[in-house]
Amino acid sequence: MAPILEISDLSVAYRSDSGDVHAVEHVSLSLNAGEVVGLCGESGSGKSTLAYGAMRLLRPPALITSGSVRYSGRRITHGGEPVDILSMSQRELHRIRWRETAIVFQSAMNALNPVLRVQDQLLDAIQAHLKLPRHEARDKAATLLDLVGIPRDRLRAYPHELSGGMRQRVMIAMALAADPEVVIMDEPTTALDVVVQRDILSQIVELKDRLGFSVLFITHDLSLLLELADRIAVMYAGRLMETGSSQELMREPAHPYTRGLLNSFPALHGAKRELTGIPGVPPDLRDITPGCPFIPRCRYATGACSAVDMSLAPVAGTPAQAAHLTACPIVTPEVTKEASQEEVAS
Amino acid sequence: MKSSVFAGAANIWRNLPLKAKIGVGLFGFFVLAAIIGPQVQPYDPGAQTPLTMAAPSVQHWFGTTQTGQDILSQVLTGIRLTLELALLVGVIVTVVSVLIGVTSAFLGGIWDDVLSLITNVFLVIPALPLLIVLLGYLSQQGQTPTIVVLSLLGWPWGARVIRAQTLTIRGRDFIAASRETGEKTWRIILFEIIPNEVSLIAASFVNTVLYAIGASVALAFVGLTNVNSWSLGTILFWAQTDSALLAGAWWWFVPAGLAVALIGTSLVLLNSGIDELGSPRLRATRGTAKVAGHKIWPTDPTPVLAQLQAQRGPLGSFLHSFSRRSLLEGTSAGGEL
Numbered sequence: 282m283a284p285i286l287e288i289s290d291l292s293v294a295y296r297s298d299s300g301d302v303h304a305v306e307h308v309s310l311s312l313n314a315g316e317v318v319g320l321c322g323e324s325g326s327g328k329s330t331l332a333y334g335a336m337r338l339l340r341p342p343a344l345i346t347s348g349s350v351r352y353s354g355r356r357i358t359h360g361g362e363p364v365d366i367l368s369m370s371q372r373e374l375h376r377i378r379w380r381e382t383a384i385v386f387q388s389a390m391n392a393l394n395p396v397l398r399v400q401d402q403l404l405d406a407i408q409a410h411l412k413l414p415r416h417e418a419r420d421k422a423a424t425l426l427d428l429v430g431i432p433r434d435r436l437r438a439y440p441h442e443l444s445g446g447m448r449q450r451v452m453i454a455m456a457l458a459a460d461p462e463v464v465i466m467d468e469p470t471t472a473l474d475v476v477v478q479r480d481i482l483s484q485i486v487e488l489k490d491r492l493g494f495s496v497l498f499i500t501h502d503l504s505l506l507l508e509l510a511d512r513i514a515v516m517y518a519g520r521l522m523e524t525g526s527s528q529e530l531m532r533e534p535a536h537p538y539t540r541g542l543l544n545s546f547p548a549l550h551g552a553k554r555e556l557t558g559i560p561g562v563p564p565d566l567r568d569i570t571p572g573c574p575f576i577p578r579c580r581y582a583t584g585a586c587s588a589v590d591m592s593l594a595p596v597a598g599t600p601a602q603a604a605h606l607t608a609c610p611i612v613t614p615e616v617t618k619e620a621s622q623e624e625v626a627s
Numbered sequence: 628m629k630s631s632v633f634a635g636a637a638n639i640w641r642n643l644p645l646k647a648k649i650g651v652g653l654f655g656f657f658v659l660a661a662i663i664g665p666q667v668q669p670y671d672p673g674a675q676t677p678l679t680m681a682a683p684s685v686q687h688w689f690g691t692t693q694t695g696q697d698i699l700s701q702v703l704t705g706i707r708l709t710l711e712l713a714l715l716v717g718v719i720v721t722v723v724s725v726l727i728g729v730t731s732a733f734l735g736g737i738w739d740d741v742l743s744l745i746t747n748v749f750l751v752i753p754a755l756p757l758l759i760v761l762l763g764y765l766s767q768q769g770q771t772p773t774i775v776v777l778s779l780l781g782w783p784w785g786a787r788v789i790r791a792q793t794l795t796i797r798g799r800d801f802i803a804a805s806r807e808t809g810e811k812t813w814r815i816i817l818f819e820i821i822p823n824e825v826s827l828i829a830a831s832f833v834n835t836v837l838y839a840i841g842a843s844v845a846l847a848f849v850g851l852t853n854v855n856s857w858s859l860g861t862i863l864f865w866a867q868t869d870s871a872l873l874a875g876a877w878w879w880f881v882p883a884g885l886a887v888a889l890i891g892t893s894l895v896l897l898n899s900g901i902d903e904l905g906s907p908r909l910r911a912t913r914g915t916a917k918v919a920g921h922k923i924w925p926t927d928p929t930p931v932l933a934q935l936q937a938q939r940g941p942l943g944s945f946l947h948s949f950s951r952r953s954l955l956e957g958t959s960a961g962g963e964l
Contacts, residue, residue, distance in 0.1 A: 298638075334929055337929040338928075338929065339929040340925045341923045341925070341927075341930065344929070344930055344932055345929055345931040345932060346932045347932070347933075367934075368931070368934065369928070371927065371928055
């Protein structure tokens with residue numbers, strides 16, 4: 282199956298007086314139709330920059346220095362060649378934004394205009410991208426609220442009259458206004474408590490199944506992705522460390538960084554175990570050292586690590602066509618198994 | 628220490644937009660003329676000679692007046708007087724408006740009510756009639772009355788704008804945070820609030836200077852000042868009284884008029900540079916714009932390096948090859964750029 286959105290070799294840098302910050306370095310990531318791909322990493326690992334850069338939403342001093350983002354939504358390509366978002370003009374971008382690729386922004390509080398009613402903001406989004414008569418647009422706004430489970434009479438409410446969860450739902454409704462094929466969600470549930478979070482996530486999955494869009498879900502919460510996403514990409518210091526299906530990642534994390542992330546939160550089921558976390562801090566993205574950026578924090582680091590070219594390759598022991606890829610050729614499942622056995626022994 | 632100050636200044640200069648550079652250069656020229664003018668003027672501006680209404684020549688670059696006075700010397704003295712007046716008014720007005728604006732907004736309550744009332748009262752005083760009436764009485768005492776009256780009528784505008792801006796800044800979280808950490812009120816005002824208003828204050832200063840030049844020249848032109856001193860306005864006053872225009876003596880009023888126009892232009896150009904100095908975000912944007920070779924608006928899609936290189940025409944790439952700052956040096960992606 283051809284991916285609907287294919288990011289390849291994307292690099293984004295922020296210019297600054299003290300050197301350019303290489304926030305995303307040669308990242309390739311694809312999103313298949315109807316799939317939920319989770320993108321996770323620490324704060325500042327470049328996950329939002331990757332998604333916004335691919336959509337050309339970053340403001341200067343951001344600069345895309347390499348790569349391509351091919352989009353093959355059926356309404357745009359009509360089954361033909363995919364289009365490259367990075368070579369689009371502003372007008373072409375305006376045509377695909379929202380109608381083809383929509384975004385749910387990080388903080389719903391800031392993304393909603395406090396002086397406009399929910400209805401007016403939904404209508405704005407609808408009318409900017411769809412040519413609908415006024416009363417149809419109104420109906421559409423009401424249906425959108427139904428979709429995310431907010432009573433219709435809340436249409437006339439102002440954002441401050443809604444709870445955080447409802448505001449986030451309004452944002453999701455707004456993203457779905459023009460029936461997009463790809464929805465990018467940037468930490469849509471970070472500010473919410475776990476109960477509401479759970480609620481919204483299951484709603485997203487349900488909507489996805491019903492409407493058939495694909496989701497790129499950005500979060501720093503790996504545990505959440507293990508449940509929600511079909512595939513997960515783990516990012517660190519602007520580079521992809523590991524991609525694979527949720528099951529693969531949960532059962533057999535290949536990259537030491539992923540292992541570190543998985544050891545940072547408790548499992549709900551199974552035996553109790555020590556939470557270890559990852560010692561150290563992420564590197565400065567202004568000067569890039571050769572090889573793996575995780576070396577200083579990695580317990581398996583060897584001299585060979587600084588020669589690693591950070592391209593993704595199938596995990597050792599899995600078939601070559603498998604989708605479980607890692608950027609670390611040094612640490613194979615055997616190595617980690619030995620290490621954990623030593624731990625148990627000591 | 629000293630060299631770092633110079634480096635900082637050089638950095639600021641390099642990052643200024645072209646408009647502001649022209650403005651700084653032009654304004655600097657006039658300030659220089661004001662400082663050394665009276666020393667380098669070839670004649671006493673008031674001295675009368677038999678050579679009357681002479682066109683520009685080697686002896687008198689800007690020609691002479693009806694009574695044979697050298698116009699170049701008059702203009703050089705005039706620039707000093709006019710700039711002196713305008714800058715003084717600018718400083719007084721800015722200080723007063725910042726003081727009153729920030730105080731009334733930050734202290735609030737009764738202070739705000741009283742200061743706002745005073746501001747509003749001064750705002751509704753009809754400026755022109757008052758100026759004419761006051762200066763009609765006081766005009767023979769040099770520039771001081773003009774400075775006082777212009778300052779008195781100039782501050783309420785700035786005070787209101789700054790009060791409004793302070794009100795919005797005062798409500799933001801970082802002010803609440805600094806109050807919470809126990810910062811003193813004067814420190815919050817000086818180090819938290821004022822830096823956020825630098826571009827506003829500077830713009831208000833520049834605008835006031837502009838207003839003072841315009842008003843003082845206009846008042847002098849109608850004779851409401853000491854017409855025996857030489858300012859740009861009084862030169863125009865005498866040119867008008869002695870009907871230079873009728874006599875076709877363009878050299879009498881063109882230099883002074885041009886000086887007023889150019890000082891005004893330089894101030895307007897300066898104003899456009901101040902905005903960027905006050906905002907780090909705008910400065911950062913300029914870095915990318917330099918790579919692109921054209922302005923990039925915040926609403927534009929994220930620029931793509933390959934496109935920028937392709938858009939740059941042959942001339943653009945040629946010029947860019949001399950550019951000192953090479954972007955993304957040493958990355959596999961950046962290459963030459």
